[in-house]
Amino acid sequence: MCNIFKPERCHHCSVCNRCVLNMDHHCPWINNCVGFWNRKYFLLLLGYVLTITYFVTFSLLWDWLQSIQWALDVYIYSTKSEQVELLKHNMMIQVAFMLNGTIMVLMTMFLKFHLNLALSNKTTIENLDKKGEEY
Numbered sequence: 001m002c003n004i005f006k007p008e009r010c011h012h013c014s015v016c017n018r019c020v021l022n023m024d025h026h027c028p029w030i031n032n033c034v035g036f037w038n039r040k041y042f043l044l045l046l047g048y049v050l051t052i053t054y055f056v057t058f059s060l061l062w063d064w065l066q067s068i069q070w071a072l073d074v075y076i077y078s079t080k081s082e083q084v085e086l087l088k089h090n091m092m093i094q095v096a097f098m099l100n101g102t103i104m105v106l107m108t109m110f111l112k113f114h115l116n117l118a119l120s121n122k123t124t125i126e127n128l129d130k131k132g133e134e135y
Helices: 039-076 081-119 124-129
Strands: 008-014 018-022 025-027 032-033
Touching: 039 081, 081 124
Parallel strands: none
Antiparallel strands: 008 018, 025 032
16 A cells, blocks of 8 residues: 555555545456546446447347247247258347346446445445445
8 A cells, every 4th residue: 555645535446556536446347446537437438338238229129029039930830940040140139139138237227326326425435334324
């Protein structure tokens, strides 16, 4: 740790090896600490990622429904072995839709958590330290 005076709500990041004012956490996705100077940009990044995941989900929804319909019509009721290529394509759509849906749900909860912290003027570190206590 650095042996300098640290203001209130300042924490030392062991990954960056520096003190960060109003430190929230060290984010490996942006390879930087989220603190006083870049918290707005971190929240914007979460919002943009969430917007993209919603867009991809709604874009894939029709193809996903079509792949389910294909599976019900062709794969269950008939034994056509020449449709292996369509099976690969439809399985890829299914996996992409499910993976994107999972990321969408997780990012929604993550953004909601960080917006609640920002609106109550807390950081993740302070939220963990004061769990259940009055802030």
